[in-house]
Amino acid sequence: MNRSAWDGMIEIEDTFVEKVYEQVARIPFGKISTYGKIGELAGYPGAAREVGVAMSRVPEKSDLPCHRVVNKNGTLAPGHAFGGKEKQRKLLLQEGITFREDGLIYIEKHMWPDESGGEQLSLFA
DNA sequence: ACGTTGACTCCTA
DNA sequence: CTAGGAGCCAACG
Numbered sequence: 500m501n502r503s504a505w506d507g508m509i510e511i512e513d514t515f516v517e518k519v520y521e522q523v524a525r526i527p528f529g530k531i532s533t534y535g536k537i538g539e540l541a542g543y544p545g546a547a548r549e550v551g552v553a554m555s556r557v558p559e560k561s562d563l564p565c566h567r568v569v570n571k572n573g574t575l576a577p578g579h580a581f582g583g584k585e586k587q588r589k590l591l592l593q594e595g596i597t598f599r600e601d602g603l604i605y606i607e608k609h610m611w612p613d614e615s616g617g618e619q620l621s622l623f624a
Numbered sequence: 625a626c627g628t629t630g631a632c633t634c635c636t637a
Numbered sequence: 638c639t640a641g642g643a644g645c646c647a648a649c650g
Contacts, residue, residue, distance in 0.1 A: 545644090548633085
């Protein structure tokens with residue numbers, strides 16, 4: 500088709516960033532993931548830093564749930580996103596994410612994908 | 625091709 | 638908690 504058909508469309512780029520966006524978009528409601536894990540899922544293990552950069556490049560109009568991506572420590576972004584950590588914390592709270600008293604997220608509780616033993620997926624009955 | 629940069633992660637102090 | 642340093646990797650000028 501002509502390029503006119505792509506008018507206004509984002510160019511299809513098979514880049515690292517593209518795949519990262521896909522993985523982030525797959526994070527289910529009420530779950531969170533880490534930069535490193537997202538990069539790993541995207542096929543770029545160890546590229547946690549670039550995942551962060553990719554997030555910063557996300558257009559505001561995008562529906563990407565970037566607030567569900569946190570660093571492994573359980574802390575939120577320094578504040579570049581969402582207009583501050585407080586806002587991100589609120590977004591996560593609305594999704595049922597629980598925080599510790601020190602403000603850190605229970606990573607292990609809401610981590611996605613859930614790779615813990617697989618006791619949940621084992622049930623078929 | 626090279627040097628910088630960065631919403632990372634791990635370590636030490 | 639903060640402050641460095643090192644390793645890591647892709648995007649960008």
